[in-house]
Amino acid sequence: MIQILQKLKLSTFDAFILCLILFVSYIIHLLIKYPDCAIGARHRKDLVGPKGIPLIGNLISLIKRKTVVQYEHELANKYGSNFSFTALGQGRVIVSNDPRTVEHVAKTNFDDYPKGEKLYKISYDVFGDGISTVNGPKWKFQRKMISHLFQGKNFRNLIYTSVIRKSKAVINILKEHADIEKPIDLKDLFSRFTIDTIGDISLGEDFRCLTHPDEMSQFVTYLDVIVFGIFGRFENPFWKFTEKYSKKGQQMYKAFKYIDDYIYNLINKHKSQLEVDRDSVKNLLASFIEAVDDNGKKFNDKELRDVVINLILGGRNTTTLALSWTIYSIMINQSVENSLLQEINMILSAEMPIPSYDDIKKFQYTTAVFYETLRLYPVVPMNGRVAIKDNVLPNNIPVFAGELVKFNAYSMGRDEKIWGEDAKKFNPKRFLESEDVLKPDQFKFPVFYAGSRACLGQHLATIEVVILVVLMLKEFKFELVPGQKSPPEFKEAMTLQMKDPLMTKVSYRTKK
Numbered sequence: 001m002i003q004i005l006q007k008l009k010l011s012t013f014d015a016f017i018l019c020l021i022l023f024v025s026y027i028i029h030l031l032i033k034y035p036d037c038a039i040g041a042r043h044r045k046d047l048v049g050p051k052g053i054p055l056i057g058n059l060i061s062l063i064k065r066k067t068v069v070q071y072e073h074e075l076a077n078k079y080g081s082n083f084s085f086t087a088l089g090q091g092r093v094i095v096s097n098d099p100r101t102v103e104h105v106a107k108t109n110f111d112d113y114p115k116g117e118k119l120y121k122i123s124y125d126v127f128g129d130g131i132s133t134v135n136g137p138k139w140k141f142q143r144k145m146i147s148h149l150f151q152g153k154n155f156r157n158l159i160y161t162s163v164i165r166k167s168k169a170v171i172n173i174l175k176e177h178a179d180i181e182k183p184i185d186l187k188d189l190f191s192r193f194t195i196d197t198i199g200d201i202s203l204g205e206d207f208r209c210l211t212h213p214d215e216m217s218q219f220v221t222y223l224d225v226i227v228f229g230i231f232g233r234f235e236n237p238f239w240k241f242t243e244k245y246s247k248k249g250q251q252m253y254k255a256f257k258y259i260d261d262y263i264y265n266l267i268n269k270h271k272s273q274l275e276v277d278r279d280s281v282k283n284l285l286a287s288f289i290e291a292v293d294d295n296g297k298k299f300n301d302k303e304l305r306d307v308v309i310n311l312i313l314g315g316r317n318t319t320t321l322a323l324s325w326t327i328y329s330i331m332i333n334q335s336v337e338n339s340l341l342q343e344i345n346m347i348l349s350a351e352m353p354i355p356s357y358d359d360i361k362k363f364q365y366t367t368a369v370f371y372e373t374l375r376l377y378p379v380v381p382m383n384g385r386v387a388i389k390d391n392v393l394p395n396n397i398p399v400f401a402g403e404l405v406k407f408n409a410y411s412m413g414r415d416e417k418i419w420g421e422d423a424k425k426f427n428p429k430r431f432l433e434s435e436d437v438l439k440p441d442q443f444k445f446p447v448f449y450a451g452s453r454a455c456l457g458q459h460l461a462t463i464e465v466v467i468l469v470v471l472m473l474k475e476f477k478f479e480l481v482p483g484q485k486s487p488p489e490f491k492e493a494m495t496l497q498m499k500d501p502l503m504t505k506v507s508y509r510t511k512k
């Protein structure tokens, strides 16, 4: 540019005026191209939604939001099931809370909506090439191996034994609180339960979060550091730079290294043990080390690390939140608690105080309570994919390559068009009275996602929630400590987090 100006032999003042004209023309060009949407987003008159500001779209409303879920839910209340907005850095977002859209994205046109490059790059340090973020053959291989293992009898025994053992530890903690009438933060207790359970199932490790809460395992502490760190990257386009020069960033890098070393050490330890005696270790990591696909291919060490960390992270937070929202929903619905107790007393007895594996499926009402909770409080409240080619949604909305098609499971769960007039009411029986008892249409109820990439841990999560809820309710009554917000406020995150602790009074059902 400077060379061109020199060749034109313009004075400094003329050059300045020329640059100014060019700059202003460019801005005018952008303003014409993006009159009400963010730079990079296609200007579209055919979609309804909040009017955007030229060049930045709806960025300011998004910044001022409480949480993105609530922002989108307010828009759904105003504009209906289908609407759109844009934001600088995000491009165009098309929200379509229509079961047909979920089916289109998750199943029918699956190949046109892969997991995005941005997600892969931002979370590579943690998820690596694990199932949650990859596409194509890498995803297929892991999906096949994991589902195969998860369907086996060994896995069944492993999860059952582990969940029962860890649930008993929870009951012991609750006894301590009930004895001295000391309230407990159930959200924190569930988080310790889920990490101890998934640590046991996947690695054979006892993180001792239930038994020794004051000596927090370094692995667990660093796990939280990386989860929050990665979430921060989605909000900060300059993360690569800021992490390099911030204390928080340095702590994250330390955490990545620690977690990697920890898992690689365990892989080596497991391999040595398995060489000596194949039956000496029974956990998911051991099973993955031994697993072979149809072509005789085994997981290499990097794949083992990735698969294990993906399962730990995929299953921990989600189940913690599911348990917290379930117990909260029970506490505020007395008639639901009564029906639960009726079911528990019908299946369990003084001689059989603990459900066997086969008993679990008898707890139909309890499972319905879990589903009903997820309908109103889906712990993965929003989901979506960027289209890689032009498409048309079943409701005739065109989608252009690069646009993000989203559905908001929180809004869908409260939509009368989907769930009828009592959509906002907590009514677990709806999952029992419908034709497909406890097998809700996954496109209408996409809380575990749907189609080929539906959650692989649904069964495990259901077992964890049903067993723990049954054992807890059988022995104790739970009440919200007064003065807390009900329903609890949300905290901005990828999952539907409660902002504050869930302080709860615990008392014995029968006087000791």
Ligand code: HEM
Pocket (backbone or CB within 6 Å): 131, 132, 143, 310, 311, 312, 314, 315, 316, 318, 319, 322, 379, 380, 383, 384, 446, 447, 448, 449, 452, 453, 454, 455, 456, 457, 458, 460, 461
């Ligand atoms: C209530 C508890 C849970 C909920 C609500 C839940 C929800 C979900 C959702 C919405 C997805 C799709 C994510 C996406 O692709 O955008 C997913 C995927 C997945 N979940 Fe879960 N999950 C739960 C528990 C678990 C557990 C306990 C595990 C295993 C330890 C697990 C393992 C997975 C895996 C491996 C995937 C990836 C599947 C694939 O991409 O093919 N989940 N889950």
